[in-house]
Amino acid sequence: MATLPPETIPPANAPRQAVDGDGSGDTLADALVALHGQAAALAMLARIASEPGEISGELGAVIARASPWQRKLVAQNVADCAAMLDTGLAALGTLARRGQDTAPPALVLWREFHAARAAMIAVLEGGNPA
Numbered sequence: 001m002a003t004l005p006p007e008t009i010p011p012a013n014a015p016r017q018a019v020d021g022d023g024s025g026d027t028l029a030d031a032l033v034a035l036h037g038q039a040a041a042l043a044m045l046a047r048i049a050s051e052p053g054e055i056s057g058e059l060g061a062v063i064a065r066a067s068p069w070q071r072k073l074v075a076q077n078v079a080d081c082a083a084m085l086d087t088g089l090a091a092l093g094t095l096a097r098r099g100q101d102t103a104p105p106a107l108v109l110w111r112e113f114h115a116a117r118a119a120m121i122a123v124l125e126g127g128n129p130a
Contacts, residue, residue, distance in 0.1 A: 028063055028071055031078045038085040039113055045092050046106035062124045074120045081116050085109070 036051070043050035063071065088109040092102045 028075055028078065029060055031075065031082070035078055035082055035085070038082065038089065039110070039117075041089060042085060042092075042106055042110055042113065045089075045096070045102040046110045047103045048107070048110065062121075066124050070123050070126070073123050077116060077120050077123070081113060081120075084116075085113060 040050040092106055095102050095105065
């Protein structure tokens, strides 16, 4: 079953555009950096090591090579993840203020973020999520 309606799935031989007219590649990279900032706060609450938050040149190049539909799909996923992390971090903050252990629910949220991030990378690389 396709995750996109058939009219939005480009054929395999469709030409790839390097950059959208509105420069969304840079915006997308900035959004990913902000998302990883939220993930670092989540990692601290889950008591796991945070991952580097900077976007490497390699990922920047992948974003630049991505088709507009790929960037659009990833941008929506970034927005969804940011909303998920916003509400999750707020709830975890409430638990912390009550003196409750935040590690178990934070770890569950971390796993959801990690799976969503893997899907984003797979879309950008043109493959399937693992």
